[in-house]
Amino acid sequence: MTLNNSGREDQEDPSRRALSSTLSFIDTHCHIEMEEFDLDREEVVVRSRAAGIESLITIGADIEGTLKGVDLAERHDGIYCSVGIHPHDAKDFTEGTYRLLRDLTGKAKVVAIGETGLDYHYDHSPRDTQKKVFEQHLALAGETGLPVVIHSREADSDTLQIVRTSGITNGVFHCFSGDREMAEQVMAMGFYISLAGPVTFRKATGLHEIARLVPDDYLLIETDAPYLTPEPFRGKRNEPAYLVHTAARIAELRDISLQDIARITTLNAKRLFAIGTLPDAGEIAYQIRDSLYLNITNRCTNRCSFCVKFHSDYVKGHRLRLSHEPSEEELKREIGDPARYEEIVFCGYGEPLHRLDTVKSVAQWVKSRHGRVRINTNGHANLIHRRNIVPELKGIVDSISVSLDAQDKDTYNRICSPAYPDAFDAVIAFIRDVREAVPEVQVTVVNTPGVDIAKCRKIAETLGVKFRVRELDVVG
Numbered sequence: 001m002t003l004n005n006s007g008r009e010d011q012e013d014p015s016r017r018a019l020s021s022t023l024s025f026i027d028t029h030c031h032i033e034m035e036e037f038d039l040d041r042e043e044v045v046v047r048s049r050a051a052g053i054e055s056l057i058t059i060g061a062d063i064e065g066t067l068k069g070v071d072l073a074e075r076h077d078g079i080y081c082s083v084g085i086h087p088h089d090a091k092d093f094t095e096g097t098y099r100l101l102r103d104l105t106g107k108a109k110v111v112a113i114g115e116t117g118l119d120y121h122y123d124h125s126p127r128d129t130q131k132k133v134f135e136q137h138l139a140l141a142g143e144t145g146l147p148v149v150i151h152s153r154e155a156d157s158d159t160l161q162i163v164r165t166s167g168i169t170n171g172v173f174h175c176f177s178g179d180r181e182m183a184e185q186v187m188a189m190g191f192y193i194s195l196a197g198p199v200t201f202r203k204a205t206g207l208h209e210i211a212r213l214v215p216d217d218y219l220l221i222e223t224d225a226p227y228l229t230p231e232p233f234r235g236k237r238n239e240p241a242y243l244v245h246t247a248a249r250i251a252e253l254r255d256i257s258l259q260d261i262a263r264i265t266t267l268n269a270k271r272l273f274a275i276g277t278l279p280d281a282g283e284i285a286y287q288i289r290d291s292l293y294l295n296i297t298n299r300c301t302n303r304c305s306f307c308v309k310f311h312s313d314y315v316k317g318h319r320l321r322l323s324h325e326p327s328e329e330e331l332k333r334e335i336g337d338p339a340r341y342e343e344i345v346f347c348g349y350g351e352p353l354h355r356l357d358t359v360k361s362v363a364q365w366v367k368s369r370h371g372r373v374r375i376n377t378n379g380h381a382n383l384i385h386r387r388n389i390v391p392e393l394k395g396i397v398d399s400i401s402v403s404l405d406a407q408d409k410d411t412y413n414r415i416c417s418p419a420y421p422d423a424f425d426a427v428i429a430f431i432r433d434v435r436e437a438v439p440e441v442q443v444t445v446v447n448t449p450g451v452d453i454a455k456c457r458k459i460a461e462t463l464g465v466k467f468r469v470r471e472l473d474v475v476g
């Protein structure tokens with residue numbers, strides 16, 4: 001895998017994270033229309049802005065709250081709302097309620113249906129009624145195309161069954177409290193998983209596991225304010241400004257930076273609720289820790305089963321699907337002064353050595369300006385260019401990371417589906433050769449079923465190069 005940022009080593013150092021107001025978050029689930037905010041609602045909104053909450057979605061839970069939410073959203077930039085009746089109040093739902101909710105979906109700031117679902121913990125409404133009302137919300141989501149915000153408490157199997165039967169695949173399980181199996185089923189249905197304040201609680205080990213395992217593409221964050229206040233404010237009224245504490249804890253659990261969590265979850269919220277704008281072009285260069293990554297091509301001679309580009313245009317919230325391959329001039333412009341960075345890393349949503357001439361020329365330029373050069377490659381360069389290109393890297397590349405990805409040819413062919421039948425042998429030969437030309441050589445494998453990590457490590461040892469296992473960062 002020539003992608004650069006699915007390995008822990010490449011992440012920003014979480015210890016450096018700061019609760020910075022320059023970050024941008026979306027609180028995907030709060031109830032600022034509720035009476036708990038009657039005395040200071042405007043200040044709460046101002047505080048949320050100061051804390052970097054660029055948008056928030058105030059969630060309808062009963063008719064009165066839904067109407068108040070719509071009104072609030074209409075009066076404020078950056079506030080959106082959903083329309084729905086909480087399962088607690090399902091007993092009050094009538095045909096008239098359905099018509100009212102449907103009418104409200106015509107308003108510009110209404111971005112979702114809900115919250116709806118099942119709550120068997122409190123059973124404030126009879127379970128059969130909850131189920132029927134839930135089905136009606138799902139029908140409204142189907143009718144309007146809006147995503148659905150689902151509440152499920154101690155009712156996971158009924159909730160899953162009803163969603164599955166409805167055929168709805170667009171929405172979020174809010175304040176997720178299920179286990180790993182539930183999370184997997186939720187994501188398999190196409191739904192996002194939203195984490196709230198309880199993930200900050202020391203004893204919430206089950207939630208900590210969920211926070212680690214949900215892939216970037218499925219993760220949302222919320223406050224559910226005024227409820228579920230995160231640490232260190234537990235016990236007080238919750239408000240959207242506290243979202244950053246939940247985000248920081250999730251970043252810590254995932255061993256990534258707060259910036260990453262902000263970028264990832266904001267992108268997901270924009271995608272799910274169709275709010276704000278999404279980047280329309282791929283990023284050519286982006287920084288991780290102190291290194292600058294250059295995304296120079298989307299072409300690749302592998303088709304790895306785990307490759308994120310077959311599922312998403314984004315990695316860690318960076319849009320990497322290019323509209324064009326950047327020219328040398330564009331790359332130099334993006335780099336600016338290479339000495340500002342620890343390393344300039346040639347990578348891509350593909351194989352960078354497809355563009356050997358560009359890599360050589362820009363690498364030379366970086367070296368002449370006292371920068372350090374690394375290449376992340378699949379090791380196919382000699383096959384692509386039908387000659388041994390390794391000597392051409394001498395003196396201009398300081399470090400190279402080659403994807404080994406398997407312990408033998410059959411496994412490699414199965415996992416990576418290379419364009420060349422003998423690619424595995426070529427990768428091994430490339431690694432052997434490149435040691436002579438590049439001072440620092442590392443091979444990597446992605447921890448994926450069928451890969452024998454111990455055997456791969458042995459190969460690296462035999463070749464006399466560093467070895468690194470990367471954890472899968474993607475679903476698929």
Ligand code: SF4
Binds near residue numbers: 002302349351378
């Ligand atoms: S398909 Fe190409 S870009 Fe994707 S992981 Fe495999 S080698 Fe990397």
Ligand SMILES: [Zn+2]
Binds near residue numbers: 029030059115224
């Ligand atoms: Zn709620």
